[in-house]
Amino acid sequence: MASKRVGKHTWSYSGQVRILAGAAVAGPKEGEGQLKGKFDHTYPDLYAEQDSWEKAERKMMEDAVNKAVEKAGLQMNQIDTFLAGDLLNQNISASFTARQNQLPLIGMFGACSASMLTLSTGAALVDAGFSDHAVVAVSSHNATAERQYRYPTEYGGQKPPTAQWTVTGSGAGVVGRGTTGPILRYATMGKVVDMGVKNPFDMGAAMAPAAAETIEVHFQDTGLTPADYDLIITGDLAGVGHPIATELLAKKGLELGDIFQDCGLMIYNDEQESFAGASGCASSALVMYAHILEEMNQGRLSRVMVVATGALMNPVSYQQGESIPCIAHAVTLETDVVSGGEKG
Amino acid sequence: MASKRVGKHTWSYSGQVRILAGAAVAGPKEGEGQLKGKFDHTYPDLYAEQDSWEKAERKMMEDAVNKAVEKAGLQMNQIDTFLAGDLLNQNISASFTARQNQLPLIGMFGACSASMLTLSTGAALVDAGFSDHAVVAVSSHNATAERQYRYPTEYGGQKPPTAQWTVTGSGAGVVGRGTTGPILRYATMGKVVDMGVKNPFDMGAAMAPAAAETIEVHFQDTGLTPADYDLIITGDLAGVGHPIATELLAKKGLELGDIFQDCGLMIYNDEQESFAGASGCASSALVMYAHILEEMNQGRLSRVMVVATGALMNPVSYQQGESIPCIAHAVTLETDVVSGGEKG
Numbered sequence: 001m002a003s004k005r006v007g008k009h010t011w012s013y014s015g016q017v018r019i020l021a022g023a024a025v026a027g028p029k030e031g032e033g034q035l036k037g038k039f040d041h042t043y044p045d046l047y048a049e050q051d052s053w054e055k056a057e058r059k060m061m062e063d064a065v066n067k068a069v070e071k072a073g074l075q076m077n078q079i080d081t082f083l084a085g086d087l088l089n090q091n092i093s094a095s096f097t098a099r100q101n102q103l104p105l106i107g108m109f110g111a112c113s114a115s116m117l118t119l120s121t122g123a124a125l126v127d128a129g130f131s132d133h134a135v136v137a138v139s140s141h142n143a144t145a146e147r148q149y150r151y152p153t154e155y156g157g158q159k160p161p162t163a164q165w166t167v168t169g170s171g172a173g174v175v176g177r178g179t180t181g182p183i184l185r186y187a188t189m190g191k192v193v194d195m196g197v198k199n200p201f202d203m204g205a206a207m208a209p210a211a212a213e214t215i216e217v218h219f220q221d222t223g224l225t226p227a228d229y230d231l232i233i234t235g236d237l238a239g240v241g242h243p244i245a246t247e248l249l250a251k252k253g254l255e256l257g258d259i260f261q262d263c264g265l266m267i268y269n270d271e272q273e274s275f276a277g278a279s280g281c282a283s284s285a286l287v288m289y290a291h292i293l294e295e296m297n298q299g300r301l302s303r304v305m306v307v308a309t310g311a312l313m314n315p316v317s318y319q320q321g322e323s324i325p326c327i328a329h330a331v332t333l334e335t336d337v338v339s340g341g342e343k344g
Numbered sequence: 345m346a347s348k349r350v351g352k353h354t355w356s357y358s359g360q361v362r363i364l365a366g367a368a369v370a371g372p373k374e375g376e377g378q379l380k381g382k383f384d385h386t387y388p389d390l391y392a393e394q395d396s397w398e399k400a401e402r403k404m405m406e407d408a409v410n411k412a413v414e415k416a417g418l419q420m421n422q423i424d425t426f427l428a429g430d431l432l433n434q435n436i437s438a439s440f441t442a443r444q445n446q447l448p449l450i451g452m453f454g455a456c457s458a459s460m461l462t463l464s465t466g467a468a469l470v471d472a473g474f475s476d477h478a479v480v481a482v483s484s485h486n487a488t489a490e491r492q493y494r495y496p497t498e499y500g501g502q503k504p505p506t507a508q509w510t511v512t513g514s515g516a517g518v519v520g521r522g523t524t525g526p527i528l529r530y531a532t533m534g535k536v537v538d539m540g541v542k543n544p545f546d547m548g549a550a551m552a553p554a555a556a557e558t559i560e561v562h563f564q565d566t567g568l569t570p571a572d573y574d575l576i577i578t579g580d581l582a583g584v585g586h587p588i589a590t591e592l593l594a595k596k597g598l599e600l601g602d603i604f605q606d607c608g609l610m611i612y613n614d615e616q617e618s619f620a621g622a623s624g625c626a627s628s629a630l631v632m633y634a635h636i637l638e639e640m641n642q643g644r645l646s647r648v649m650v651v652a653t654g655a656l657m658n659p660v661s662y663q664q665g666e667s668i669p670c671i672a673h674a675v676t677l678e679t680d681v682v683s684g685g686e687k688g
Binding site for chain 2: 002003004008011052054055069080081083087088089090092094095096098099102103104105106107108109110117121124125127128129130131132148154172175189190191192194201274312314316317320322325327
């Protein structure tokens with residue numbers, strides 16, 4: 001068996017596996033933001049016709065999965081693997097969605113890095129032949145996250161400007177062999193980076209070093225340079241974390257310039273209160289499945305790296321005085337023009 | 345790329361990938377139970393020299409991982425992937441262990457099915473060539489689980505006899521190509537089964553149908569029969585759930601007889617209060633890495649299926665009136681005698 005790894009931490013896919021289709025559904029605030037009009041569905045409120053926010057979140061994941069499978073021209077019984085994660089304790093959004101769609105479930109947890117954790121692992125299983133068609137999905141919901149991680153929303157707790165706004169929505173992708181959609185090229189799997197940040201209202205600063213580390217490792221492992229990408233985009237570093245990552249990379253000799261962007265700064269517009277910007281599994285997933293996928297399919301982007309970051313603490317570890325362990329997983333995509341393949 | 349899947353839900357490994365070594369560490373109660381003397385380390389109390397139970401749990405996972413890598417004759421820098429899961433919110437045992445060992449982390453959540461979820465996925469990555477050496481690990485801890493899922497232990501809440509005792513400990517395995525250790529043959533990945541059971545003090549009954557379903561699918565997918573196995577063992581169905589699974593399988597025409605056992609009935613002895621038996625990620629992991637591995641390496645077992653079950657609810661889903669979605673993932677192992685390979 002030939003190695004499918006380059007360097008220490010980077011998986012190298014065969015070039016045969018693609019994101020055949022993706023779907024993204026979003027809450028009302030997200031639907032009024034920068035990606036307005038790009039979602040497959042925008043819910044008029046946070047309840048999505050359910051009687052609790054938790055049920056609403058899983059309804060959103062179900063809708064995103066169903067829509068992605070439909071857009072891939074497949075039936076649910078042609079999907080053999082479901083890789084999913086979310087922010088709720090015991091991954092209940094993923095688990096209850098899997099109860100509904102009756103697909104074999106590979107439950108994953110990477111906090112907000114779950115978007116690329118599920119995509120990289122799903123692509124590996126398809127690339128190796130363990131799966132023909134895998135669906136990957138993540139979700140987050142502002143109200144379920146606030147209730148679980150912070151205070152009941154009714155309490156009206158104040159936040160500092162370094163805080164971020166958890167995105168409500170879900171993104172899903174169908175991974176398989178085929179002739180259309182971006183080709184999955186590499187995944188650089190992150191290790192935990194913890195620089196000692198303890199402030200849960202400043203996740204961007206905590207996660208920035210993990211993003212910088214994974215990007216640096218990616219270039220070391222592959223021999224590629226920033227010039228090989230049209231876009232290198234982090235998941236949810238937002239207004240505080242993204243400049244820190246930019247600076248850390250510059251110190252490593254990696255000047256990324258305008259191609260270095262952040263999903264957390266692409267969800268809400270300037271008129272919307274979001275503190276430093278967006279966060280949550282759905283931050284990178286909505287940008288990935290509602291925007292980047294379309295840009296690549298339309299030929300406006302050819303080579304893209306998505307680096308999803310996650311903060312892996314929980315309220316108990318924070319209360320026990322621990323700093324925040326962070327991680328970043330990167331997936332790279334390219335179009336047929338770049339890889340020399342032929343479009344179907 | 346040839347398919348590595350048989351039937352709908354079963355991954356078929358190449359036969360080149362093995363569990364090179366495993367390690368299991370356990371709490372004091374487990375150390376006095378049926379597996380007494382088989383653990384790599386038994387802690388004298390639930391704190392493992394840490395100042396909180398949560399820190400103790402991650403110390404146990406760290407110790408199990410370090411020991412497994414040492415027993416495989418490897419250095420930590422020869423491991424390229426760490427797949428880990430636990431029961432704590434946001435998988436903090438796995439994440440903080442990954443902070444310590446600095447391995448690329450694939451965080452997984454399957455509740456008590458995580459032992460086989462991490463093993464099956466780790467084996468797939470090694471089999472495909474994405475990883476040379478993967479470490480898989482899970483943990484659970486009686487006191488962290490009680491605090492998080494039920495009541496503060498100081499409260500002294502009473503439990504019915506259908507309840508189970510969460511195992512304190514951690515099991516880890518090193519997966520790679522090599523010449524010694526059991527060969528990974530198949531993994532049958534479970535889908536969610538939910539028969540409407542809502543009682544969190546009767547997890548065994550809730551999970552039994554998921555175990556029966558995965559075992560049935562395994563035989564359908566592979567064409568094997570129960571006679572092909574020396575041991576088919578569930579993860580933590582215990583005294584209430586295991587007879588239900590036995591009955592459900594019999595109704596499907598699968599009479600497993602004495603080869604059908606349960607890890608949850610192999611941890612504690614009759615003198616130890618454990619209600620219906622053991623539960624937790626560490627139930628199946630301790631039996632797997634402290635007992636089955638040795639039995640196979642000594643030639644006393646040749647063909648084994650481990651079916652780890654998980655209950656995927658959380659306290660909020662329970663409070664919101666939801667039943668318990670359950671899952672079971674099965675991994676099968678065989679020795680060289682069976683597969684015709686040559687031992688090094």
